[in-house]
Amino acid sequence: MDMKDAPLIGKDALDREVRDLSVIPWWGLERKTVEWYPRIDPDKCSGCGVCFITCGRRVYDWDQETDRSVVTHPYNCQVACTTCANLCPSKAIEFPSVDEAHHAAAKAQVVKKAYQKTKHIRNKDKDRPLND
Numbered sequence: 001m002d003m004k005d006a007p008l009i010g011k012d013a014l015d016r017e018v019r020d021l022s023v024i025p026w027w028g029l030e031r032k033t034v035e036w037y038p039r040i041d042p043d044k045c046s047g048c049g050v051c052f053i054t055c056g057r058r059v060y061d062w063d064q065e066t067d068r069s070v071v072t073h074p075y076n077c078q079v080a081c082t083t084c085a086n087l088c089p090s091k092a093i094e095f096p097s098v099d100e101a102h103h104a105a106a107k108a109q110v111v112k113k114a115y116q117k118t119k120h121i122r123n124k125d126k127d128r129p130l131n132d
């Protein structure tokens, strides 16, 4: 299932569509069996809104009572992505250990599947100069 086909479950504070991406399996695993999503440390968060604005998967919404971003759809998060944490100016966003992602990847046989999916394009340009 593509993201655009996931069920529409509402709109966020900026009137952007929110879809339930948790129904899309991750490499064959049920998304909700993989504990990968952000947590905001409220003591560090300045409420800048960067995470809310930049995450395209609508993991965040805006809490108008606290005037802060809030994680509303954790399982919409792309497994192993940490973009919002990398952009947060206050270093207020935490993720599980990357071991969680590696464990899920091993269980889903991601390496084997990636190899199979790219097998037909491998060695295609093997004679091309490296600096081309």
Ligand code: SF4
Pocket: 040, 044, 045, 046, 047, 048, 049, 050, 051, 052, 068, 069, 087, 088, 089, 090, 091, 092, 093
């Ligand atoms: S990017 Fe960081 S500081 Fe800004 S709203 Fe999100 S968690 Fe808070």
Ligand code: SF4
Pocket: 037, 038, 054, 055, 056, 057, 059, 060, 076, 077, 078, 080, 081, 082, 083, 084, 085
């Ligand atoms: S890690 Fe990526 S997908 Fe997950 S909430 Fe942050 S920006 Fe969105």
